[in-house]
Each structure stands twice: as C-alpha cells, then as structure tokens.
Amino acid sequence: MSITVENISKSYGAFRALKGVSLEVPDARITALLGPSGSGKTTLLRIIAGLEAPDEGSGPIRFHQEDVAGRRVQERRVGFVFQHYALFKHMTVFENVAFGLRVRPKHERPERAVIDRKVHDLLQLVQLDGMAHRYPSQLSGGQRQRVALARALAVEPRVLLLDEPFGALDARVRKQLRVWLRRLHDEIAITSLFVTHDQDEALEVADRVVVMNEGRIEQAGSPEEVFHDPATEFVMNFLGHVNVFDGRIEDGKVTFASVQVEHPDAAHLHAGPTRVFIRPHELSLHLLPRSDSLPARVTGIHAAGPAVRLTLATEAGLVFSADVSQDVYRSLKVAVGGRFWVQPRDLRVFPGIADQTRD
Amino acid sequence: MGLRPSTAEPRWVRLLLVSVTLLFLGAFLVTPLVAVFVEAFRKGLGAYLASFADPAVLSAIRLTLLAAGIAVPVNLVFGLAAAWAVAKFEFPGKSLLTTLIDLPLAVSPVVSGLIYVLVFGLHGWLGPWLQAHDLQVIFAVPGIVLATVFVTVPFVARELIPLMQEQGTEDEESALTLGASGWQTFRRVTLPNVRWALLYGVILCNARAMGEFGAVSVVSGHIRGKTNTVPLQVEILYNEYNFVAAFAVASLLAMLALVTLAAKTLVEWRVAAAPASIFAAGEKP
Numbered sequence: 001m002s003i004t005v006e007n008i009s010k011s012y013g014a015f016r017a018l019k020g021v022s023l024e025v026p027d028a029r030i031t032a033l034l035g036p037s038g039s040g041k042t043t044l045l046r047i048i049a050g051l052e053a054p055d056e057g058s059g060p061i062r063f064h065q066e067d068v069a070g071r072r073v074q075e076r077r078v079g080f081v082f083q084h085y086a087l088f089k090h091m092t093v094f095e096n097v098a099f100g101l102r103v104r105p106k107h108e109r110p111e112r113a114v115i116d117r118k119v120h121d122l123l124q125l126v127q128l129d130g131m132a133h134r135y136p137s138q139l140s141g142g143q144r145q146r147v148a149l150a151r152a153l154a155v156e157p158r159v160l161l162l163d164e165p166f167g168a169l170d171a172r173v174r175k176q177l178r179v180w181l182r183r184l185h186d187e188i189a190i191t192s193l194f195v196t197h198d199q200d201e202a203l204e205v206a207d208r209v210v211v212m213n214e215g216r217i218e219q220a221g222s223p224e225e226v227f228h229d230p231a232t233e234f235v236m237n238f239l240g241h242v243n244v245f246d247g248r249i250e251d252g253k254v255t256f257a258s259v260q261v262e263h264p265d266a267a268h269l270h271a272g273p274t275r276v277f278i279r280p281h282e283l284s285l286h287l288l289p290r291s292d293s294l295p296a297r298v299t300g301i302h303a304a305g306p307a308v309r310l311t312l313a314t315e316a317g318l319v320f321s322a323d324v325s326q327d328v329y330r331s332l333k334v335a336v337g338g339r340f341w342v343q344p345r346d347l348r349v350f351p352g353i354a355d356q357t358r359d
Numbered sequence: 360m361g362l363r364p365s366t367a368e369p370r371w372v373r374l375l376l377v378s379v380t381l382l383f384l385g386a387f388l389v390t391p392l393v394a395v396f397v398e399a400f401r402k403g404l405g406a407y408l409a410s411f412a413d414p415a416v417l418s419a420i421r422l423t424l425l426a427a428g429i430a431v432p433v434n435l436v437f438g439l440a441a442a443w444a445v446a447k448f449e450f451p452g453k454s455l456l457t458t459l460i461d462l463p464l465a466v467s468p469v470v471s472g473l474i475y476v477l478v479f480g481l482h483g484w485l486g487p488w489l490q491a492h493d494l495q496v497i498f499a500v501p502g503i504v505l506a507t508v509f510v511t512v513p514f515v516a517r518e519l520i521p522l523m524q525e526q527g528t529e530d531e532e533s534a535l536t537l538g539a540s541g542w543q544t545f546r547r548v549t550l551p552n553v554r555w556a557l558l559y560g561v562i563l564c565n566a567r568a569m570g571e572f573g574a575v576s577v578v579s580g581h582i583r584g585k586t587n588t589v590p591l592q593v594e595i596l597y598n599e600y601n602f603v604a605a606f607a608v609a610s611l612l613a614m615l616a617l618v619t620l621a622a623k624t625l626v627e628w629r630v631a632a633a634p635a636s637i638f639a640a641g642e643k644p
Contacts, residue, residue, distance in 0.1 A: 051532050073535045080536040086529035090551040100537035103547070155537055 002027040002191040003048060003159055006059030010043050010052065017043040019215040022059070025159070025208075028189040030182070032202035035212035036238065041195045042163055044212070048193065049161050050076045063158050079152030079190075083164040085144045087136040093147050094119055094132040100155035122150040125184070142173040149181075153190075162194035166201060178205045199239050203227060211235050233350045236277045243283075243320040247276040247349070254349055257294045257318055265349050274349045280309060282346040283322035285332060293343040296320075298336050303329065310334065312342060395613045398606035410607035415584045419592035420611070422500065426507040426575075426588060427568035433508050434564050438515025439557070443549075445516075446523030447531070460516050463509055471509050472577025475502055498580030503588060506574040511564045518560035519553055526552055555630045559623065566619040570612055 003025035010018040018040045025031045033041040046052040048061060050073035060067040068076050087096050097119045101110055110118070123129045126146040136144055145165060152160060165181070166174040182205050185192060196202050202209050203223040210220040211234070219231040230236040237244070247256030252267040254260070256276045286293060299319070300311035308329040313319045322342060324334070332340070368376075400407050410416060444450070445457055463471060477483050479496035489496060496502045530552060534544040550557075572590040579586045587595065589612060596605035 049536060051536070073532075074538045074540065076536075077538075078536055080533065082529050082533060084529060086533040088530060088534075088548055088551075099534070099539070099547075103534075103537065103539040103543045151533075151537065 002064060003193065004060075004062045005044075005048060008044065008047055008058045008061070009055045010040070010047060010058075011055055016215055018047070018054070021212075021215070021217055023210060023217065023220070025191060025193050027191055029207040030185055030192045030194065030205055031208045031210060032206035033193065033195045033210050033212060034197070034199060034202040034238075036197055038214075039212040040215040041197075041212045045161050045163055045193065045195050048159075049073060049078045049080050051080070077155065077158045079149075079155065079157030079160040081145070081148050081152050081160070081162040081165050083167045085136070085141075085148045085168075087144055087147055087151070089136050092133050092135055093123070093128065093139070096136070096147055097122055097151045097154050099151060118154065119150075122154055125153075125188075126150045140173070141169045142177050145169065145177065149184075153188075158191070160190050160192040162192065164195055164197070166196070166198075174201075181205060203239070211238060213238070230348070233275065233277070236348060236350070241280055241321060243278045243280065245276040245278070245318070245320070247274050248272065249274050249349065254347065257314060257316070259292050259294050259344070261292050261344065261347065263347060263349065269349065269351055277348045277350075278320075278344050278346070280321040280323040281307070282344060283320075284343045284345055285310075285322065285324055285328065285334070286341040286343060287332065289341045290343045293341040296340060296342050298334060298338045298340065301334065301336060308334070312340075392613055392616075395606055395609050398602060399610040401606075402603050406603050407607045407610075410604035413604065415587065416592055416604070416608055418584045419587045419589050419608070422503065422587065423569050423589040425500070426504050427565055429504050430507040430511050430568040431561060431565050434511050434515050435557070435561060437512065438519055438560060438564075441516045442519030442523050442553075445520050446526075447528050457520065460513050460520075463512050468510055468571065468573025469577055472506055472574035475506055475509070475574075475578050479505075497578050498582065498586060500586065502578035503575050503586060506578045507568050507571055510571050510574050511568045514564035514567060515557065515560035518556045518563070522553055522556045523549075555626055559626050559630075562619055562622050562626065566615060569615055 004023070006022045008018055008021045008023075009016070021040070021044060023044070033044060035041045043052060047054050050068070050071065054061075054069075058069075061069045063076070088099065091099070098115050101115045101118065104110075120129065120132070123132055126149055128143060128146055128150070131139065131143065131147075136147065139147065145168075149165075166177055169177060178201055194205070203226075206223060208220065209223050209226045211218045211226055213234045219226050219235045221229075226235055227239050230239060236242055245256040247254055248271075249255075249266045249269050250271050252262065254263045254266045254274070254276060289295070294314060296312040296314045296318075298310055299313050302309040302311075303326075307323040307325055310322045310324060311319065312322060324332075332338075334340075399410075441456065441460060445453060476497050478485055479489060479502060480486050481490065481497070483497075485496075494501075496505065530548050531544050534548045535541075539547065570590060571588075572594075575588055576591055576594075579588070579591055581587060581591060581595065583595070589608060593605050593609045593612070596602075596608060
C-alpha cells in the first residue's frame with residue numbers, strides 16, 4: 001500500500017470534519033475520495049498532503065511504510081493539484097512548471113539545461129509544449145489544470161493528490177479531461193488520490209472508490225463493487241438515482257406499496273419497518289399484472305437519452321422513476337396517463353433504519 | 360439625428376451633468392491649484408527660487424523627507440505583516456485589529472497629536488522618565504516621526520487586506536507542496552501577487568506622510584529651522600505675510616500631489632492592463 005492512514009480525526013471547533021478515518025491507497029492506482037460537500041474528503045486529502053494537521057491522538061500517515069505525520073509539507077514530496085489551479089499568475093507556463101525545481105537548495109538544484117529539458121518533457125506529456133511562454137491568464141481552464149498537473153509532477157512526487165481537479169471546468173471539458181487523465185495515468189502510473197463529489201467522475205476515472213459521509217468512510221471498493229453492491233443506505237443513495245419506498249420486513253419477505261417480494265437480504269434481518277431501494281433500471285413495465293407488480297400511471301417522460309426515464313405515480317400517490325429502453329418505450333407505446341404494471345427485478349434493504357441518509 | 364438607444368439620457372441631461380461636474384471640479388480643485396502656482400510666481404522666477412534659499416525652508420524640506428523616509432518603510436513592513444495576518448490566519452481579536460488599523464482615519468489628526476503629547480510630553484506618562492534620560496520626543500524630531508507614522512498606518516494595510524483576502528492561500532500552499540521554503544514562498548509568490556496594490560498603498564502613504572499637518576503641528580512646537588515640516592513652514596510663512604515664499608513652498612506640495620496622482624493613475628492603468636497579475640483570481644466562483 002502506497003498511502004496508509006490510521007484513525008485520523010480532525011475538528012474545527014465543535015465541528016468534527018473527520019471521525020477516526022483509516023484508509024489504504026494502493027500503489028500506482030487512481031483512488032477517488034467521493035462524497036458530498038462537508039463529508040471530510042478534502043480535509044482528509046489536505047491532512048495527507050501536510051496542509052492541515054490532524055487532531056492529537058490520530059494515527060500515523062504512511063507513504064510507502066514511512067511515517068510522514070511529523071514531516072512538514074515541503075518534505076513530504078506530494079504533488080498537489082488544486083481545484084482552482086493555483087497557478088502563479090505572474091509566471092509563464094514554463095516558470096510555473098520549473099518552480100519546484102528552481103526553489104531547491106543549491107546543492108540539490110538541477111542544472112539549467114536539465115530543468116529546461118524536464119519542463120519541456122512535462123509540457124509535452126500534458127500536450128502544452130507550444131504554450132511554454134504564455135501566462136496562465138492566456139490559457140483555457142482545461143489548459144491551466146494541465147499546467148498545474150505538470151507543475152505537480154515536476155518535483156517527482158511520491159503521491160499525486162488532486163482536490164476536485166475538474167470542479168471548475170465546464171461539463172464538456174471536464175469529460176475530455178477525465179478521459180485524458182485516465183490515459184495519462186496509464187502511461188505514468190503514479191499513486192493518485194483525487195477528491196470529487198461527482199459520482200460519474202469517480203466511477204469513470206478511479207480504480208478504487210472510497211465513499212465518504214459525515215467524516216467517516218462508508219465503503220471502499222472497486223467502482224463495480226460500490227455501484228452494484230453498496231454497503232450502506234448512504235452509498236446506495238449517493239451513487240446514482242434510486243427510488244426509496246417505505247416498507248416492512250416480515251417472515252423474510254419485503255413488503256412495500258402493494259407488493260410482497262421474497263428477498264435474500266431480508267432473510268437474516270429483523271422484522272420491522274425498513275426502507276426499500278430500487279434503481280430505476282431495475283423496474284420493468286408490463287401491460288398485464290404479474291405476481292409481484294404494482295399498478296401505476298405515467299406522469300412524465302424524459303426520452304432524450306440512451307434510455308427513457310419515466311416518472312410514475314401509484315393510486316396512493318407514491319411517485320417513483322423507471323428506466324426503460326427506447327425499444328420497450330416504443331413497443332409499449334408509453335404515453336403520459338398510460339397505465340402499466342411495474343415489477344421490480346431487484347431491490348435492496350439495509351439493516352436498521354438509519355435516518356441520516358435520506359435527502 | 361438617428362434614434363437614440365432607449366437607455367441613453369436625453370442630450371440636455373447629459374450636457375447638464377457634465378457641465379455641473381466640470382464646474383464643480385473647476386471651482387473647488389483646479390482654481391486653487393492654479394492659484395498656488397500663480398501666487399508663487401507673482402514676483403517672477405527669481406523670487407520663487409529665492410524662497411528656497413531660506414535655511415528654515417531647506418530644513419523643513421529635509422525634515423519632511425526624513426519623516427516620510429521613516430514612516431513609509433515602517434508602514435510598508437507593518438502593512439504587509441498586518442495584511443498577511445488578517446488575510447491568511449484566523450486568530451482571536453482579528454476584527455478588532457482591522458478596526459484599529461482604520462483608527463487614524465477616523466480620529467482627527469489633532470487628537471492623534473495630543474495623544475502623543477499626553478504620552479511623551481513633559482507632563483505626560485513617560486515624560487519624567489524621558490527627561491531623566493535626556494530624551495526629547497515632543498517638540499522634537501522623534502515626535503514628528505511618530506505622529507507621521509501614526510497617521511499613515513492605514514494606507515498600505517488597507518490596500519493589501521482585501522486583495523490578499525480575495526487571493527486566499529492556495530498559491531502559497533501550492534508553493535509549499537512544491538518544496539519552497541516560507542521565505543521563498545513570500546518572495547516569489549505572495550509579494551508578486553500583491554506588488555501593484557503594495558505600490559499603490561506606498562504612494563498614498565507617502566503623500567499623506569509629506570502632507571500631514573494636524574498631528575505634526577501639535578507635536579512639533581514650531582521651532583523654526585528645527586521642528587517644522589513643509590506644511591508647517593507654509594503656515595508660518597503665510598502668517599508672516601510672506602505670500603510668495605508661502606506659495607512657493609506650497610507649490611512643492613501641490614507638485615507632490617500631481618506626481619502622486621500621475622503615479623496612482625499609472626499603477627491603476629497597469630493593474631487594469633495586467634488582469635493576470637491581480638484579477639485572474641476573480642475566476643473563482
């Protein structure tokens with residue numbers, strides 16, 4: 001493991017930003033810290049970088065087994081990329097990238113020619129070779145972020161930390177840049193940890209996703225794991241759209257609305273009220289009733305996309321979404337006001353009613 | 360005549376506004392400025408130049424340069440330190456500090472001067488101690504320097520604080536992660552980020568330091584050739600009906616004002632022309 005932190009806590013006055021977080025970041029992979037604002041993800045990143053100090057009693061912060069918790073930020077050799085680039089505005093692109101090499105003490109400072117070559121290699125890597133003499137104000141947002149990345153890489157960091165690296169960019173550039181970052185990483189394979197609140201970004205770019213909420217880690221795993229096998233209600237809710245129904249567990253069966261479904265999750269759970277989570281794509285539409293289906297009326301259609309998102313309402317006023325393919329949408333002749341039987345193909349229930357996750 | 364855009368005022372309104380403004384500026388700003396030079400040269404260039412041969416005038420100019428020469432660097436350092444502290448750190452009493460920085464602007468200069476008399480004067484708190492050690496502050500050069508420093512405290516700090524607050528700490532943090540020491544970060548990142556605001560503050564600070572009358576007048580004692588600054592010397596000459604000399608010396612201050620305005624405009628223009636240096640931070644949401 002390239003970065004390991006144990007039991008890190010951080011309070012700002014009465015607010016506890018991190019509550020004893022332990023984390024392992026695998027070598028040469030991209031890991032995403034995903035969570036809503038206020039979940040503590042940026043605080044954790046800044047503590048790893050050495051830009052913030054954890055509370056007394058926190059555990060070690062290790063880079064490749066070496067405890068760096070007592071080290072100053074300058075000595076940790078991290079590459080840090082800020083959301084708003086933090087480029088030095090009075091320096092050219094070249095000077096920005098060369099900064100980390102030029103501020104080294106004389107006996108460690110590379111020769112001029114070495115710096116020159118290195119900066120140009122890096123600018124080539126981030127595809128900005130022709131821009132060396134421009135100032136940051138003459139670059140687009142995406143270009144600036146690439147300069148920031150080149151600048152961070154120039155000091156040959158042991159780990160690369162990125163704080164919402166695409167957060168300040170518009171949607172199209174953001175998508176391009178994250179594909180590009182993924183490809184760049186495949187080329188240079190540096191241990192990277194990036195913070196994001198955008199689940200698509202985390203799932204697309206990262207090899208490993210760590211979902212955070214209210215100063216704790218909810219789940220860590222591959223993108224597939226956290227998406228298809230969420231460990232908590234929060235992760236279920238946060239990753240992708242989900243319908244939430246109030247239901248009950250009885251005799252190993254899940255009951256909600258007018259439906260009763262046998263479900264393996266329910267078998268080992270205590271009887272009582274629960275919340276039932278069903279993703280829109282886990283619902284099927286039928287013209288005729290099935291054993292475990294409920295009747296609903298179409299109240300809204302959003303057809304501009306790879307799938308068609310339908311909004312449905314039951315007689316009792318329960319509103320939920322279902323995704324159907326464009327083919328099904330056409331063959332069933334779905335229209336607003338149309339009545340269908342909706343059948344869940346899959347659903348999830350979680351132990352206990354934790355009431356912090358619904359928003 | 361073509362159609363005017365719906366948002367434009369009628370012609371007569373525009374004319375009225377422009378002429379009111381110009382008349383006002385002419386009456387209250389330009390005329391006195393011109394009058395200073397007219398009066399100064401009333402008896403010819405020879406008499407004008409002769410005014411500066413007076414040892415008392417030369418001494419006043421030297422003292423003003425000395426006071427400004429001390430007050431400006433002191434406030435440059437203080438302004439940077441205070442702005443850094445306010446903009447980059449959280450500490451108890453921070454809002455009190457920012458309020459205190461403005462105190463010299465809020466309080467009448469005469470009161471500022473009196474405070475120094477109260478503290479350092481013969482019958483003041485430190486008076487007996489100072490006398491015992493044969494140190495004179497009030498009615499002497501140190502008092503004038505102190506009063507000048509006091510009244511010019513806000514100028515550099517006030518220019519820097521809002522700018523440094525807006526810029527935040529990301530640039531500095533970025534430099535630190537790249538391995539720069541604290542001093543390198545200050546010299547290579549922080550200082551260049553605020554250089555124009557700093558220069559602006561220094562120009563204003565200098566103008567005030569050289570032009571200050573009230574506070575300096577109280578602590579000066581008006582000892583001719585010893586504790587008179589340029590503004591005080593102007594008053595003395597005027598009170599002695601030596602109008603040519605009074606206006607000649609006053610013309611120095613008027614020229615200082617013009618130079619200050621020119622420098623200020625130049626800096627403002629430079630700031631506007633280089634959005635990279637200051638306003639690129641404006642991209643933040």
